[in-house]
Each structure stands twice: as structure tokens, then as C-alpha cells.
Amino acid sequence: MNSFVGSAVLMYFLGCMVFIIILLKMGFLNGGALVMEWEMSDKMVGEMGLCMVVDWVSCLFLASVLFISGCVSLFSGFYMAHESFLGRFTHILQAFVMSMMLLVLFPGYLGMMIGWDGLGVVSFLLVVYYSNGESLSAGMITAISNRVGDVFFIIAIGVMSSYLSYSFLSGVVFSLPVLSMLLLLGSMTKSAQVPFSAWLPEAMAAPTPVSTLVHSSTLVTAGVYVLFRFSEYLGEVEKSALMVTSILTMILAGSSGMLETDMKKVVALSTLSQVGMMMFCLSVGSNVVAFFHLLVHAFFKALMFMCVGGIIFYSGGNQDARFLGGVWVKLPLTSSLLVFSNLSLMGFPFFSGFYSKEMIVGSFLAGSWSVVSIFLVFIALSLTAFYSIRMMTLVTQESNTCVMSHYKMESLFYMTSLMMMSMGAVISSVMMQKFYVGYLSVLFMDGLYFYKTLGMFSLMIINILMGLILFGNNSVKMFTKNFLSLMWFLKPLSGNVASSKFLVSASKFVGIVEMGWIRGYIWQNGMATMIFGANSKLRMMNFNFIGFILFYCCCFVVLVLY
Incomplete structure (x- = not known):
């Protein structure tokens, strides 16, 4: 393993331990917070300052980000071992993590913009890391889509300039309806909500360690974190718009994932669906539950990306799931953890994703919401189960088309990163649920009622799909296939x-x-x-x-x- 990778892994894990110690020793679990502000109003015309907030949210989030970054760096030492410029790749990855830390620690608007722009610039460099036409095309779609969100944030700076105040604690300015709508639109672009969803699967042109980090706990969750910090300033109009777009995003990702054969894009679409669920949870007012799901999802999604990356590496770069059968026998540890992470994604009982999804659905059903929204949410949950079962079936079935039979063992670095990530995925949900006892005020639902309803909606979707297959003509079948595989035609609209x-x-x-x-x-x-x-x-x-x-x-x- 390269010395750059070893020092990066050590730095990430030490940083994770530092934030865990701060969380436990400073009493932040009891609601305390450390706020440090560098005031610059006397040197400027308006109210301006850089505010650093260290509380239970930032400590938990950064500890999770640094732990996942350490495992990803260890994984990149295996996956990118053939890379001639591994040191350069490691430094770009460190700049990406540093931008995320700035975004989390400085929730004030000016400090947040430094981390926000850093994420956009470094993500473009990582997506175009492989210098070919496909990477450049994906990088341009990613950069332009994220730049749209940056424009909304720049307009928000103009609004703040008219009030001569940029302070995080100035609630009068942030309570403006125009400013809250600009914050919502900017966060939606970074978290790839409809209609800005096309860039997320296209960003899979980056190396798999980048996808593991970007699509688990950093780039796509930046918008969720910003809305979590500024959720008090979202009005009813903004929350209603966020609920509609998040439900559409969940259904879009689930329906497109059912027809996708590229394994990395299937996992990216599952990330899009789960980020939509976090946004949906924010729209119904369950902010702490949304943050809980963000952390739990970060662990098992990073584990899923590592497993998929290992399968792609050992198969010689093949990403088509139809030609990767028989992995269960040839890579037993990888396939076992892939099944585990898929069951967590589905919300299977007593897995890590089960706890957060149960609280999301319970908090939603406890409110007075329409029947249509309940119907659409259960449709989205059913679609998640469908594409997860489909991916597990394609990978584990014995088709004798995979070319991995000449590998005798899995790499030690690869197995170490997988085991550490799996322990984090298992332990995180139980530990976080204990930490969250004082912050959760959610009515827990009856599990039997939930799974009966989910099964009913799943059978309904199966009947609809069977009807289209049996009674639809060729033109209807072709239109349905193109409509779903092209993400409701968002890909050609965004690209062309x-x-x-x-x-x-x-x-x-x-x-x-x-x-x-x-x-x-x-x-x-x-x-x-x-x-x-x-x-x-x-x-x-x-x-x-x-x-x-x-x-x-x-x-x-x-x-x-x-």
C-alpha cells in the first residue's frame, strides 16, 4: 500500500476518534453546543462573521464522514493500486473531505459557501479523473447541474447584501420567503432532486472509491445537511414543494433502477431514492429522523459500493450485472456483505436500515397527510425492494458467465476495509438509536401493519407490470422501457x-x-x-x-x- 494512502487512513481514523471523544466528553449529547464566531462587522459595512458550531450534529456527522473516508482510502489502496498517480488521487480525495468538513463546521452562510463551492470544484476533478470522453461528458453534466444550485446561493448572497447581514444567528433575514426558496432550490440541485437528478448516475464515470465517498456521506448529503440546519426558516410552501419533488425523486429512482443493468448505476439510483426519502422526512418536519437516516444510510451504502467495486475489479472491469453470476461461490465475503447491505437498504427487520425507515414511515403516518401521498410513499418503498432483490438475484445466480474463477483469494486490504465498514454499518444504527433517545418524539408504528401494507402495494406493482408485459403491444413496451431506462427522459433533456x-x-x-x-x-x-x-x-x-x-x-x- 502506498505511503500516501497509509498516512491518509491514519489521519482519517484519528480525526474520527477526536470527534467521538469531543462528543462524549463535552456533554453535547445532552443538548450542549460550542459556538465560536470570528466577528468582522467592524471592518465591513454590514453584519458579517464566520461562525463555527460544534454540537452533536456536527460531531456525529464528521465522525461518520471521517470513518467512511478512512475505509474508502484503505479500499482505494487496493482498487487503485495500479494507478501511477495514486498520491495525486489521494490528495484530491483529501481536498474533497476537507470541503465537507468546512461545510459541516461552518453553518453560517459565508463559511458554508466555501465548503459548498469546494465540493463542486473537487467533485468535477474527481469525475473527470479518467481522461476520456465519457468522463468529460459526465463531469460537464455534474458541474453544470451543481452550478445551477450555486447560482441560487449567489442570488441569496445578493438578497443578504441588501439587508447588510450575513450572520447565521440573524433570523430576521433568513425568515424572508425569497431566501428560504433560494436555499431550497440550491439544496435540491446538490442532492439531485427532480428535475436535477440526471447528474447523479452519470457521476459513476468516476473511480469506484470516489463513488463510494460521494454517494454515501458527502456530496449528495450536503443539500440535506443545509436544509437540516436551516429547516426552521422553511415555510409551508417550501415544505409542500419539497414533499412533491422528494416523492417524485423516490419513484423516479425506483422505477429506473428496475431496468438498469449497470451495477454502479443501480447503486447510484438507490442513493437517489434514499436521499429523496431524507428530503421527504424533512418536508414532514421530522428533522432528527432524517439526520438519523442520513447517517445510517451512509454506512451501508458505502459498504454496498465497496462490494460492487470489488466485484467489478475481480471481473476485469465488467459492470453488467447479467454477466456477473456465480459471485456467491467465487467471492463469498463480498457477496455476503452485498446481500447484507441490500437487506439494510430494503429495511429488512433488525438490519441497520430497518430502524431509520421504521421511524420515517411512523413519523409520516402519525401526521394528517393525504391518501395520495401515503399511496406514493408505499409505492416508492416497494420499488426499492424490487430493484434490491433483482440485483441480489442477478449477482448470486449461477450463470457460469463470470470470469473470476482464476482468483484464489480476496486481497487483505480489501477484506480489511470491508470488515471495518461492515462493523460500522452494524454498530452505527444501534449506537445512534441510543444517542437519539432524548431527541426523538416519534410514534412507533405496528410492524405487522407496515409489512402487510408494503406487501399489498408490491403485489399491485407486480400485477401492473405483468399486465404491461402480457397485454401491451410492442410500441407500448418500447416506450415504457425507454421512459424508465432514461430516467423519465431527464438524461437527454439534461445532456442535449x-x-x-x-x-x-x-x-x-x-x-x-x-x-x-x-x-x-x-x-x-x-x-x-x-x-x-x-x-x-x-x-x-x-x-x-x-x-x-x-x-x-x-x-x-x-x-x-x-
């Missing part, structure tokens, strides 16, 4: 319309307007002569004493009249 058509139109507009008549007509036909002429006259006036006195007299009169 939003990227190519919009960028070409914008460049033509800039060439015609800014470089054309503004520069060629207005500037050359009088504006330049007027400005340069006035500049030369003022310079001549300053050189003689009478002009100097007249200039200052004019300035004095202007100040008095103003």
Missing part, C-alpha cells in the same frame, strides 16, 4: 437540451450582444471618445491650481446637496 443547446445559445447571445453591438456600436461610436475625452480634461484640470480648486468645490457642493 440543457447542456449543448443552452450553452450554444448562450455563447451565440454573448457573441452577438456583448461582443457585437455593445462593443462595436456603442463603445466605438462615441462612448470611448466621451470617456477618454472627459478623463483627459480632468487630468489637465488637476495640473493647474484653479482647476484643482474648482474640482474640490464641485465635490463639496455635491456632498452638501446629497
